[in-house]
Amino acid sequence: MLIITGTMGAGKTTVLGEASDILASRHIAHAAIDLDTLGLAHLPSAPSNDGVMYRNLQSVCDNYASLGVRRLLLARAIEDRAELELCRGMVSATNTVVCRLTASIEAMQRRVQARESGVSQRIYVDRVAKLNVILDRTRLEDFTVTNENRSLTEVAHEMLVKAGWISN
Numbered sequence: 001m002l003i004i005t006g007t008m009g010a011g012k013t014t015v016l017g018e019a020s021d022i023l024a025s026r027h028i029a030h031a032a033i034d035l036d037t038l039g040l041a042h043l044p045s046a047p048s049n050d051g052v053m054y055r056n057l058q059s060v061c062d063n064y065a066s067l068g069v070r071r072l073l074l075a076r077a078i079e080d081r082a083e084l085e086l087c088r089g090m091v092s093a094t095n096t097v098v099c100r101l102t103a104s105i106e107a108m109q110r111r112v113q114a115r116e117s118g119v120s121q122r123i124y125v126d127r128v129a130k131l132n133v134i135l136d137r138t139r140l141e142d143f144t145v146t147n148e149n150r151s152l153t154e155v156a157h158e159m160l161v162k163a164g165w166i167s168n
Contacts, residue, residue: 001072001093002163003084005140006101007131008124009108011147011155012075015101018156019073026166028071031064033057035076035087058090065092071165079134097163100141101155103148105129 004012004019013034020032038060039053061072072091078084078098088096103111108128116124143162147155160166 001074001088001091001096002159002165003078003087003096003098004073004075004101004159005078005098005135006147007077007108007135008128009111010101010103011111011152012077012101014152015145015147015156015159016073016075018152019160022153022156022160022166023071023073028165029069030071030073031061031069032073033060033075035074054086054090057087061091077131077135078140079131080138081140084140097143098141099159099163100135100144101147101159102144103146105132107148108132 002019004016006012016032016034020030023030035053035057038056039050041052057074064072072093074087074091076087078087084096084098087093105128109125112124112128113121145155145159145162157166161168
């Protein structure tokens with residue numbers, strides 16, 4: 001499993017898609033999952049959707065495994081070691097590599113502001129710097145890749161090479 005982490009606006013979902021395209025162009029079987037989308041629900045009685053999200057992940061991964069998929073790209077801002085271990089357990093991953101995407105706070109805030117036009121825009125923009133501090137403190141990544149002033153293909157390619165999924 002290759003986990004793509006980083007704060008909001010780092011480009012996790014965008015790089016996930018490009019990395020999937022690169023792998024597909026090389027005929028490498030894989031699945032690509034934006035973990036946040038597996039937990040999109042409004043459940044007034046539950047304080048967090050994380051439990052459902054991870055159960056959904058387990059079900060989806062079981063389905064992919066039944067088709068022979070052995071490589072999983074996963075996008076999610078993993079904030080602590082417990083969440084990383086939960087991820088590993090739900091996926092039954094024997095080998096997990098964590099890539100942290102980075103960019104300047106200003107660039108990430110601009111990206112979030114551009115994509116979030118609704119009532120929570122200010123909350124999300126403010127969350128960029130706060131989440132970056134959390135990720136700096138926990139340091140769960142095996143390596144980092146800069147996602148600023150470079151093409152999307154260069155960023156995804158570098159990540160896949162550093163993860164050992166493709167050769168240069």
